[in-house]
Every structure is written in structure tokens, then in C-alpha cells.
Amino acid sequence: MPRPLTVVLIAGAAVLAKRAMRRRINAAPLWPLPALDEPVSGRGRLATVTRKVLVTERTEPAEGVVRLRLEGTGLPAWQPGAHVDLVLPSGLVRQYSLCGDPADTDAYTVSTRLVEGGRGGSREVHEQLHEGTEIEIRGPRNRFPLADAPAYVFVAGGIGITPVLPMLRAAEAAGADWRLLYCGRSRATLPYLDEIEKLGSRVTVVAEDEAGRPALGFLAEVPEETAVYCCGPDGLMDAVTAAMPAGRTPYLERFSPAAAGGGGPFELELRRTGRTVTVAADQSVLAAVRGALPGVAYSCEQGFCGTCQQRVLEGEIDHRDELLTDAERGDSMLICVSRCAGERLVLDL
Numbered sequence: 293m294p295r296p297l298t299v300v301l302i303a304g305a306a307v308l309a310k311r312a313m314r315r316r317i318n319a320a321p322l323w324p325l326p327a328l329d330e331p332v333s334g335r336g337r338l339a340t341v342t343r344k345v346l347v348t349e350r351t352e353p354a355e356g357v358v359r360l361r362l363e364g365t366g367l368p369a370w371q372p373g374a375h376v377d378l379v380l381p382s383g384l385v386r387q388y389s390l391c392g393d394p395a396d397t398d399a400y401t402v403s404t405r406l407v408e409g410g411r412g413g414s415r416e417v418h419e420q421l422h423e424g425t426e427i428e429i430r431g432p433r434n435r436f437p438l439a440d441a442p443a444y445v446f447v448a449g450g451i452g453i454t455p456v457l458p459m460l461r462a463a464e465a466a467g468a469d470w471r472l473l474y475c476g477r478s479r480a481t482l483p484y485l486d487e488i489e490k491l492g493s494r495v496t497v498v499a500e501d502e503a504g505r506p507a508l509g510f511l512a513e514v515p516e517e518t519a520v521y522c523c524g525p526d527g528l529m530d531a532v533t534a535a536m537p538a539g540r541t542p543y544l545e546r547f548s549p550a551a552a553g554g555g556g557p558f559e560l561e562l563r564r565t566g567r568t569v570t571v572a573a574d575q576s577v578l579a580a581v582r583g584a585l586p587g588v589a590y591s592c593e594q595g596f597c598g599t600c601q602q603r604v605l606e607g608e609i610d611h612r613d614e615l616l617t618d619a620e621r622g623d624s625m626l627i628c629v630s631r632c633a634g635e636r637l638v639l640d641l
Contacts, residue, residue: 342379343367345400347425354483356406357451358418361392362429363399370394372458373436373545376402377597379428381420385591385599386413389455389523389545390432391484400429403483405451411593430597435614436545438462441519443469445511447532447542449524450476453484455545456523460491470494475506475528508535519543546614555610558632562641563605577627577637585641588627595629602627607637 349361375389392401407414421427438459448456453474463470472491475498476482488495498506508531514520520542522532529544536542560580561568571580578600581588591599595613603624610633613626627639 342428342430344426345429347421347423347427348399350421350423353403354405354485355480357403357481357483358406358421359391359401359403359483360417360421361399361401362427364429367397367400368432369397370400370432371434372438372462373455374432374434375436375455376400376432377430377592378402378417379430380413380416381427382412382416383591384413384416385430385597386417387592387594387596389436391454391457393461394458400432403451403454405483436521436523436543438521439519439543441468441517443515443518444471445514445518445520446470446472447506447508447520447522447524447528448472448474449528450481451483452522452524452528452545453482453488454523456521457484457487459521464491472496473498473506473508475500475524477501508532511535512537514540516540521545555631556635558634559636560632561606561636561638563638564641571632576629577625577631581627581639581641588641590628593628595626598626600626600628603640605638605640608633609637 343364343366345362345364345367347360348363349359351359353359370390371394373389375387377385377387379385386404388402388404390400391403392399404414404417406418436455444459444463446456446459456472460470460472471494472488473496474482474485474488477499478501479485479497479499482488482497482499485497489497496506511520511532512535514537516537520532520536520540522529522542523545526546529542529546532542533544555573557573558571559568560571560577562581562584565585567584569580569584571577576593578588578590578593582590589599591597596615598615601616601620601624609621609625610631611621611625612629612631615626616624
């Protein structure tokens with residue numbers, strides 16, 4: 293039997309703990325909370341398995357481009373078009389296409405171009421990721437898969453060659469008919485150019501400082517059974533889309549932020565905290581929310597990583613992300629890029 297003094301001490305500690313917890317709850321910015329379901333912030337995304345990998349090789353396949361070999365254990369298999377999230381030392385999360393060999397089960401290969409005046413991710417890769425650096429990755433995921441087709445046309449601009457490289461190898465191995473238009477500012481800025489040119493006459497390289505912008509008129513004559521893939525700057529992808537036959541669209545890979553603004557202002561209610569804010573036409577929902585709740589989690593600000601996913605209780609959503617499934621879009625949104633399609637939105641915050 294426990295001694296009376298021990299019982300008294302245990303009971304006293306429980307009372308003190310209960311009082312401390314009540315003080316913390318009453319002081320919390322999210323108190324009082326209505327009787328709502330558990331929020332979905334980042335659910336299914338933050339839970340994605342994070343793996344540690346080691347940078348074992350770093351090379352420069354073109355001016356302003358670094359290539360990293362990331363070795364790890366138990367790396368999932370992947371198919372051409374897949375990308376991984378790199379969790380950088382600062383905590384930033386950025387997405388990079390896998391450009392190595394899917395048969396290499398011990399490592400992933402990614403390449404990134406330094407973007408001057410960007411949001412800092414590419415500079416951190418260039419300045420801080422060297423041989424011997426350990427980082428975390430998530431994924432891979434694939435929203436740019438290679439479709440089954442008898443023939444392909446690939447158009448790549450600069451660093452946009454990275455997801456296309458494994459596709460070229462796969463198309464060649466399958467015996468499919470294919471051709472590649474590879475373009476950029478200059479030959480010195482085109483990564484993997486030596487490897488590309490070894491593929492022979494089906495490759496056309498256009499360096500703008502030598503020949504100007506690439507001619508895309510041939511796309512209007514592409515047979516219906518030919519799949520067209522494009523990755524590169526937004527201007528190139530827009531031009532390829534415009535050059536396609538009527539009623540047809542190419543497969544595109546975009547890693548640039550979606551437009552978080554656009555459209556009119558709308559009212560945003562944060563149901564749990566009882567606050568209402570106005571989201572301006574040129575403002576993201578994330579920015580408006582963080583004005584009221586600075587601690588709300590976010591990372592990529594591009595609609596890719598899912599950290600800012602929130603449940604929507606009321607209102608019509610204008611989805612602009614590149615991640616959520618159709619089922620998830622029914623009652624949640626990524627507040628870094630998506631908006632309200634009407635005049636009022638209610639979030640579970």
C-alpha cells in the first residue's frame with residue numbers, strides 16, 4: 293500500500309499540473325475553441341516520410357547550375373517526371389526534378405540553377421550544399437508522368453531539361469519515336485548539353501545568342517497520337533501551348549509560384565479564433581491569415597509542399613495548387629496560393 297505522504301505528494305502534483313495547463317490554455321491565442329473537428333493543417337503532407345540523404349558528389353553541368361548526388365538507404369523507386377522536396381538547412385522546402393537513373397536505387401540526382409533575385413532556395417543550395425552535407429528529403433512525387441504513347445515531342449528550356457532527361461532514356465529504351473527541342477540563352481548555360489547532343493539527329497539545340505528564339509510552328513502539325521512534353525520558363529511553356537493544334541494541350545511541369553493574388557477582395561472568417569479579416573485582391577490568404585495568426589505554419593509558398601493546408605468550413609474555393617487530390621479539394625485548401633471563388637470563406641483556424 294502506498295504511504296499517506298506519497299499519496300498526498302502525487303495528488304498535489306496532479307493539482308498543480310492541472311492548474312498550470314489551465315493557465316496555458318486560457319492564455320493561448322486560439323482559446324476558446326468551438327467544438328470542431330481536429331484541424332487538417334499539413335495533414336498527410338507533414339506526415340510524408342522524411343529521409344536523410346548525404347551529398348556525395350557535386351558537379352557543375354553548366355554555368356550557374358549545380359548537380360547533386362544524394363545517397364541514402366531505403367530510397368523509394370521513382371519514374372521519369374518525379375520530383376523530391378529538399379528540406380534545406382534553413383528550413384525552406386524546395387522541389388527539384390529527379391534527373392538521374394531510376395535504376396540507381398542508392399541515390400537520387402537533382403540539379404538546380406541559381407536564380408538571382410529569387411526567394412533564396414536556389415542560393416542556399418548553391419552556397420550550403422556540398423559533398424559531406426546531410427539534408428532531409430521528402431517524396432518522391434510525380435505529377436508529370438510519362439504517358440504511354442507511340443511517339444513524343446519534348447521541348448525543354450534550360451534547367452527544364454532535368455525531368456526530360458529520364459523521359460528521353462525511357463522513350464529510347466521503349467523503342468518509341470521521339471524528338472527533342474532544347475533551347476536556352478547560350479550553350480554555356482544548357483546543362484547536360486554534351487549528353488544531349490550524343491543522342492543524335494533527333495535533337496535540335498537552339499542557343500538564343502546564336503539563332504534567336506526557337507521556331508515552334510512544327511507543333512501545329514504534331515499527330516494526335518504524339519504526346520508533347522514541355523518544361524522550362526513560363527514564357528516557353530506558354531508559347532508551346534499556344535502553338536499546339538486546336539483543342540490540344542501539352543504536358544507541362546511548372547515549379548514557379550502560382551499567382552496568389554488576382555480576382556477581387558473577399559471576407560475571410562477564422563472560425564476557431566472568432567476573427568474576420570479581408571483578403572485584398574493582391575494579397576494571399578496566407579498573408580492575411582498570418583497578419584492575425586503569425587504562428588500559422590507554411591513553407592514553400594508555391595502550392596507544392598502542403599504545409600499550409602487548412603480545412604475549409606464554408607465558401608467556394610479557387611484551387612491554384614499543384615498538390616491536393618480531388619478528394620482533398622472538397623474541404624481543404626493550400627492557403628499560400630488558393631483563394632475564394634466567391635465573396636466569403638471560412639477556415640478552421
